[in-house]
Amino acid sequence: MAEHALARPGQLAVGPIGRNGLGYWGVAMLIATEAALFGYLLFSYYYNGATQPPGWILEPAPKMFPAVPNTVLLLASSGVVWWGEKGIEAGRRGQALLGFGITFLMGAIFAAVQIYEWLIKPFGFAANSYSSLYFTTTAFHMAHVIAGLIILAALFGWTALDYFSPRRRIVVSAGVLYWHFVDVVWVFVFTTYYLTPYLGFGT
Amino acid sequence: MRQPAYRTPRIGESTPELRARLHAIWETAPGWRGWLSTVDHKEIGLRYIVTAFILLAVGGVEALVIRLQLAGPDLHLLTPEQYNQFFSTHGMTMIFLYALPILSGFSNYLWPLVLGSRDMAFPRLNAFSYWVYLAASIFLYSGFVIGAGPNDGWFNYVPFAEKDYNPGINEDVYALGMVLLGISTTVGAANFIVTAFKMRAPGMSINRLPILVWGTLTANVANLLVVPAVSLAFFLLWLDRQFGTGFYQPSAGGQPLLWQHLFWIFGHPWVYAIVLPAMGMVSDGLPVFCRRPLVGYSLVALGTVATMILGFGVWVHHMFATGLPALSLSFFSGASIIITFPSAIAVFAWLATIWTGRPVITTAFLFFASMILLFVIGGVSGFMTASVPVDWQLTDTYFVVAHIHYVLIGINVFPVVGATYFWFPKMTGRFLDERLGRWNFWTMFVGFNLGFLPMHLTGLLGMPRRVWTYPEGMGWDTLNLITSIGSFVFAIGVLIFFYNCWKSYRSGAPAGANPWDAPTLEWSIPSPPPPYNFAVIPTLASRHPLWEDRLDESEARSSLDRGMTLDEGKETIITTAMDAEPDRIVEMPEDSYAPLLLTIGLAVLFAGLLVKLWLVAGLGGVGCLAALLLWLWPRQEMRERSPEPRKIGEPAHG
Secondary structure (H helix, E strand, O other), rough: OOEEEEEOOOEEEEOOOOEEHHHHHHHHEOOOOEEHHHHHHHHHHHHHHHOOOOOOOOOOOOOOHHHHHHHHHHHHHHHHHHHHHHHHHHHOOOHHHHHHHHHHHHHHHHHHHHHHHHOOEEEEOOOOOOHHHHHHHHHHHHHHHHHHHHHHHHHHHHHHOOOOOOOHHHHHHHHHHHHHHHHHHHHHHHHHHHHHHOOOOOO | OOOOOOOOOOEOOOHHHHHHHHHHOOOOHHHHHHHOOOOHHHHHHHHHHHHHHHHHHHHHHHHHHHHHOOOOOOOOOOHHHHHHHHHHHHHHHHHHHHHHHHHHHHHHHHHHHHHHOOOOOOOHHHHHHHHHHHHHHHHHHHHOOOOOOHHHHHHHOOOOOOOOOOOOOOHHHHHHHHHHHHHHHHHOOOOOOHHHHHOOOOOOHHHHHOHHHHHHHHHHHHHHHHHHHHHHHHHHHHHHHHHOOOOOOHOOOOHHHHHHHHHHHHHHHHHHOOOOOHHHHHHHHHHHHOOOOOOOOOHHHHHHHHHHHHHOOOOOHHHHHHOOHHHHHHHHHHHHHHHHHHHHHHHHHHHHHHHHOOOOOOOHHHHHHHHHHHHHHHHHHHHHHHOOHHHHHHHHHHHHHHHHHHHHHHHHHHHHHHHHHHHHHHHHOOOHHHHHHHHHHHHHHHHHHHEEEEEHHHHHHOOOOOOOOOOOOOHHHHHHHHHHHHHHHHHHHHHHHHHHHHHHHHHEEEOOOOOOOOHHHHHOOOOOOOOOOOOEEOOOOOOHHHHHHHHHHOOOEEEOOEEOOOEEEEEEEEOOOOOOOOOEEOOOOOOOOHHHHHHHHHHHHHHHOOOOOOHHHHHHHHHHHHHHHHHHHOHHHOOOOOOOOOOOOOOOOO
């Protein structure tokens, strides 16, 4: 007589515990497809740039102020939001509120400075394909910053309502992961538009 | 009720009491409320299948009109502009609105059943994916019905798609509609990927996945990564058209070839995405009728994955005639030739399965087996054009049209119709009529080959594709007439198929749980399956749980009637990604209007963008946001800290 293989698990988690759960996978998928989207945006820039004569880049020496401090601000916000997440993990609600709140402010300042940069650019959206790509790519990033800010606001509100505990907090971890993505992808956008002209691309 | 964080699942038998309890938990509400809010993967899968078949019929009628126009030289049934819209809309419909959605439909319906789960990983996302597909189909067709359909071919090359040459609303509808459709495809892809890795019955380790799952999983990994390319391409086109940007315009420092790169970076993996799941259907269905397991399971699975990986690196073979550097041509030509190796593995596996099996000739078998022949013909003509000099000779001729139809009808439509004959009894509890089935198969098979085999010759004789009509005496007249006759014979075959579905759905012979004596999990449950799929979660001991006594590959037997009951809520099990060890109990979402509301928000947003009413678009955006918040609001029973909710009518101080 053959034996039946029967899964007889002991204690199993019910629903997500910590960051382990389907939702985290879902956000990872979202990030994968969005990362690909930014990949194609940057591909478009490099491909158009590589096939155009010099002079295509309308700002061959992009100003480092306020772009560099703004980049540092955005990257630093990743650390702050991580600290806020630690607050949830440790059951310290005040720390979490502070962390999400400050991250929100840093993100909002980044967005405001970026809008200021748009306003002082010497070229418009449709000046040539360089300017179109610059504005489109940074606007796509801006859309992600705004999505991230909405997520941060929701996390702040839900934390204030005391929805999360150290075990039941996947929403926080997933939202924080998304914010890290918003920050990391900016490094690629920044490198492409602000640094590669100095390395000789397109100039 | 608040859920405890940990629990030991009860093990039990599949009893009538348990089934009644699960039925009450999982059942969708009756009436329009349930219809609009259901998240049941079987319901969503069937909607996908029905919608895609309707669009197949619509696209087919367009094809017949085209074939009437081309039946003889110098015909004037259509004006050139109408002809452009007909062939573009035909391509758009078949490639984007039929070919992938039909496979998503089958996979949606079948995945949880073959994986031993009670639903997909993200049931609401699944509903959302369908609603957006429906909305995008209506959106994309809204142009055609007012006489402003896409008119630049399904791959929509610039500069003709730009506003200077194409001032109507045609291309704006197409561009925005494709971005909308991309959302559906992308969320569907995410759902399939997570489901494949997490939502399997215990014991269904990665080397026991049905090939259908391998095919759909691989295709959707590709979709997740390449759909953004085409969405971006269309979005940039829309900006070019509406805001005077110059992404694709040389006069503004843009690059027309950027369109072709972005489109084909998506387009070629997409071709594999719309055949690999269908090949998976054949790999799972054909062996049942050969009364033996598939030959070379591991090789077929690995070949599927390898095909897709190489498939990312062949897109430039659509651009051989655009004057790219020789190095680039050599690389992509080499890759396009090498890709035949992994994709041919399945062919040999199927042949060996038939050869060493005891074939039972059913209609499903005929469709599956004939697909091998069509695949080889389509594969060889593709292999020919992978060679640069041959491609230069044949590009933009009817040879390429013949190739794409052998690939898409041969490797998509034939397996899909076969799969319908195979799985229809599971979905409805009734057989499709076998006698009509024979008529169905032979009319489709003869009609298809009569129509498309001579088309290779038409192409070799130099007839360019996409011409509205052609003069007499080019040597194309007879060939075109034969193709037109073949297309109508083929259409009759498809009509017989639809008639068979309709008739058998109402009065087909009843089928039991396992009418084909098939080996996999979906056949272990009643036909049609109950809302909860599996009364107890099965445990697998092999790849063929229902053939174990016969194959006797090992001592262990799968446990199908005894397992975790998971009846304390709308629950199923998730398992580890590779070995499928039980990992956690997961609470599935209840039916929800959020997916429909989000779709309505998106539709309003896109309609607003199309007519450039920014206020409307903004309202749509706000609607999306509200629907998303409703969707993502943390569930009460999953919170530990906020106070336990009181039942209605319970005193505040009990």
